[in-house]
Amino acid sequence: MTSPATLLATLSERLGGRHVLTEADTMAPAMVESRGLYRGHALAVVRPADTAEVAFVVAACAEARVPVVAQGGNTGLVGGGVPEGGIVLSLVRLDRVRALDPVGSTITVEAGVTLADVQAAADGAGLLFPLSLASEGSCRIGGNLATNAGGTAVLAYGNTRDLTLGLEVVLADGRVWNGLKALRKNNAGYDLKHLFVGSEGTLGIVTAAVLKLFPKPHxxxxxxxxxxxxxxxxxxxxxxxxxxxxxxxxxxxxxxxxxxxxxxxxxxxxxxxxxxxxxxxxxxxxxxxxxxxxxxxxxxxxxxxxxxxxxxxxxxxxxxxxxxxxxxxxxxxxEVQGREGGSIKHDVSVPLGRLADFLDEATAACEAAMPGLRVCAFGHFGDGNIHFNLSQPVGMDKAAYLAEWGRFNRIVHDIVQAMDGSIAAEHGIGRIKRDELARYGDPVGLDLMRCLKKALDPNGILNPGKVIPSEGASGC
CATH class of the missing domain: 3.30.70.2190 (Alpha-Beta Plaits)
Incomplete structure (x- = not known):
């Protein structure tokens, strides 16, 4: 098996030494998620320039049995991009708009293009790319795809999954699946792109995508x-x-x-x-x-x-x-909620007809569980997605408050489950909700997820420890 030193030398030879970062200070931004809840460690942060170099990195890591964690803008909120060893594969250099078809209303972009730049490219052609997030100036389209990002326009245009026509994906063994078809209709077998959208880099690494564009509002x-x-x-x-x-x-x-x-x-x-x-x-x-x-x-x-x-x-x-x-x-x-002290966050969805009842019931239950707690429930009302966030009581110690996260998960998520909702609406599972998924997920569905993971990533090198609960038997 290839040693870590040999692996790093191999990667440096192909990518160039300045794109294989091993110093702690240069790696530091990639070791922590945006809220600071999780901090990780890695052998190196590597920055390939194109799909071929991504494939080379993944193949080399597969041979060495070294984990690979893909990162875009590192703006996630569930710890999904925090490494637990291995290599961080940064996609920031894959930043080209490959094609824009105004007649077909599509744009083909690499995974490292920022969401704002996708929007700007569409706008320059007199069209609209409707995905809109607060972090659009720094998040990158590969991360949006990996998490099936939502945002403020889902009501009219759908999630990222709904905006995607085709993908290019590097698999766990370094092979490249070319599914970059700009087609509205394509029934030639399984629609493989849906395996990778929302998989948080656990099944493959998205390197490019064909996205839908729309007429600009007059x-x-x-x-x-x-x-x-x-x-x-x-x-x-x-x-x-x-x-x-x-x-x-x-x-x-x-x-x-x-x-x-x-x-x-x-x-x-x-x-x-x-x-x-x-x-x-x-x-x-x-x-x-x-x-x-x-x-x-x-x-x-x-x-x-x-x-x-x-x-x-x-x-x-x-x-x-x-x-x-x-x-x-x-x-x-x-952003301003953070200035009110500790915030226990829940990104949930329930059937639209039960949304008002959920807000009343969950608010009453949480306020009864901790006097002085301040409920800050906001979000995408039209598609049933509420960010049911809880601000700490005034004057309470922040660390002591955040230690209650698990207790409030039970309160909020039990109500969501009873209303046939979801504990993860648009932010994903990552690390923070992995155990919650084990508690609330359908056992057969979890088994299917483990089967897919085993089939596509048999050695478990792609973003290990994320999304899929570690415990539980697989029928594969």
């Missing part, structure tokens, strides 16, 4: 709405969806506590409505038709909702600058 309208309850938010969503149809492109839920901490910590933030409300929604309508008037449509719909008592108050942005200011209240919520 106009949009953005509103911020005050509501009496989650039930009122759900009723408003149903009304807007029925009336506006596909023009409803975002419906984001913000609790009172969430708005207050954004106003407290975000420089320049201004209260959008007079007074305080129990809940808020940020709503966007957009239209690609030149004759559409989403401002007028949204004004009429919200005016009717106010007259009927469904909505307490509302404001509609009168300019692009005002629209961005309203969106900033939502997009900065996760």
């Amino acid at each position: 106009a949009r309208a953005v509103a911020f709405v005050g509501l009496a309850s989650p039930q009122a938010a759900l009723a408003l969503f149903e009304r807007l969806r029925g009336a506006a149809g596909a023009d409803l492109t975002a419906f984001e839920y913000i609790p009172r506590f969430g708005l207050e901490i954004v106003l407290k910590h975000l420089a320049g933030a201004r209260r959008p409505l007079d007074g305080e409300h129990a809940a808020y929604a940020l709503i966007e309508l957009s239209a690609t038709r030149p004759d559409a008037a989403p401002d007028d449509e949204l004004t009429a719909l919200l005016s009717g909702a106010i007259e009927e008592g469904l909505v307490d108050d509302a404001t509609i942005a009168s300019s692009g600058t005002q629209a961005e200011a309203l969106w900033a209240l939502r997009e900065n919520l996760s």
Whole structure:
């Protein structure tokens, strides 16, 4: 078996020494996830320049039985990219837009292209790539694919999986699967790309993708709405969806506590409505038709909702600058929550019809379990995904509070399970939810996952210790 020193020498010879990082200070950014909950270690961080070099690295590591952890922008939230030894394979140098087809409305990009650059390339062609995340300036499309990222536009366009037509993937033995077909219809056997989207680098390493593009909206309208309850938010969503149809492109839920901490910590933030409300929604309508008037449509719909008592108050942005200011209240919520002390986070989804009941039940259960705890439940209301985050009581020791994470997992995840929901909506499993998946996952489904892992990565070198619970028998 190849020794670690020999492996590093082999990689340096092919990639060049400056792209095989072994010094602790240069490796440090790749050893920790964005929230600082996990810190890892590795032999080296390597930076291949193209798919052929990625394949070379993986084949060499396979021969040496050395683990490989792929990283893009390292913006994940579940510890999925933190190494536990082996090689960190950075994809940042795979940063080319290979092709853009305006007629077919597709773009082919390498895994290291940032999400913002994919958006910009589409925009330059008069088209839209709709995936939108707070970290879009630093996250990379390979990581978005590996985690099946969601974001604020899922309601209208779907998750990353729904935006993907084809993939190029390096397998665990170094072979390259070329599935880069820009086809809407392709029933030639199993649709293999779906194995790799959302697999968090445990089955293969995505090096390029063909992604769907869409017509750019001709106009949009953005509103911020005050509501009496989650039930009122759900009723408003149903009304807007029925009336506006596909023009409803975002419906984001913000609790009172969430708005207050954004106003407290975000420089320049201004209260959008007079007074305080129990809940808020940020709503966007957009239209690609030149004759559409989403401002007028949204004004009429919200005016009717106010007259009927469904909505307490509302404001509609009168300019692009005002629209961005309203969106900033939502997009900065996760970041400012950290300034309120420890945050125990749950990224969950439940059937849409049960979302309001979930918010009421889970909030009451958590507040009863710890007096003074502050629930900050916000997110993508229109697709059933809530970030059910819990801010520590004022004055409580942060470490002591975070030590209660497991107890609150039981409370929140048990309610999610009872409502036939998911404990991982858009952030993935990684390390932080691996044991939770063992508790809540379907036994047959977990067995199928182990079978797939064994078939595609028989030596277990691709991102070991992530996603798949280690315990449990396999029927393979």
